[in-house]
Amino acid sequence: MSSTLFSTTGVVLARASYREDDRLYVFFSSELGKLRVIARGARKPKAKIAPHLESYALVRVLLVETRGFYTVAGADTEASFHHLFTRDDSAHLAFASAHLVDLVTREGDPASPVYHELMHWWKFLETTPALSVRRSGVMLGAFSLRLAGHAGYLPELNRCLHCRTPIRPSYFEWSSTRGGVVCLDCLERHQEMWLRTQALKNETLKLLRMSHHYPYEALLQTSVSADVCEEFHQTVDALILAHFPVIPVVPIQAMCQVDPAGFFR
Ligand SMILES: [Zn+2]
Structure with missing residues (x-):
């Protein structure tokens, strides 16, 4: 079975217990985005890897990838947000x-x-x-x-979602589902398209x-x-x-x- 060893730096977003002694971490790095990684034995009292992965810190991890699964082989804190x-x-x-x-x-x-x-x-x-x-x-x-x-x-906060005219104060409503502002003219003309707007x-x-x-x-x-x-x-x-x-x-x-x-x- 072929495995790839590589390292990346990032932060832990979440964790969960996994099997008897292991831990599953949601790791987030600038280069690779979000990865679910397993740390074997991380729940054992003397686990060396866990302290690095269970604080707010920038962590360098050594990962082994095997068939799309990632296992932590090492971890080192680069900077702490303590x-x-x-x-x-x-x-x-x-x-x-x-x-x-x-x-x-x-x-x-x-x-x-x-x-x-x-x-x-x-x-x-x-x-x-x-x-x-x-x-x-x-x-x-x-x-x-x-x-x-x-x-x-990102919602549209400046121009009418329908006619693209810049929004004037007090002359608009808000649509959460469409994501932004619509002018009162468009609301009047196209009522059937703008059913769930609200005043803001x-x-x-x-x-x-x-x-x-x-x-x-x-x-x-x-x-x-x-x-x-x-x-x-x-x-x-x-x-x-x-x-x-x-x-x-x-x-x-x-x-x-x-x-x-x-x-x-
Ligand atoms: Zn409009």
Whole structure:
């Protein structure tokens, strides 16, 4: 049986127990995208590989590929994101972002833009001051929107989906299933094509645009009222439901508060 030995650098997005002593990891690298890899004996108390694969870190792995299955032959930590775990808010956001990346990517897809977005996000979380629950939600919503963009599901935020005219304030509605804004003229003329649109505040559309374009640091400075925050989350959650290949079981706002303790350390 022929096997290939190779190495790659990346991060672990998720893990699961496998057989009696083994562990299955979802590994994500810039070069190879998402791979499911098996680490034999990783659940044994003195396993040497597991500590490298069970923390937020950039890990160099040595992999053996046999008939499309990948086994970990060695692992070494290149850089650690351990600062993420010094606070609850950043730990929760790091965990949620790894989960979202796992949901939006498929094995075999090119990964580079999503990978770089995740690295950029983790570096941002390491250096940012503590975030309130509301601000955490907005930031994770922005991260989700960028992931959707990299995966080809970015909503149209500037021009009417139907006639391509630039959208004027207060003269549009929103379609989650079609992914973006439609002008009121098109809505009036082609009612049969636009059945499930909804009103959206100008401020919410503005926040969606900023979420996609602004640096994360600048987005931290924008003021967001409670009702705009609520509408922003409804819109982002509906987009995820309509377009992500696998959908999360909890809304983005709740995901910011899922405790990763016991999962990663
Ligand atoms: Zn139009």
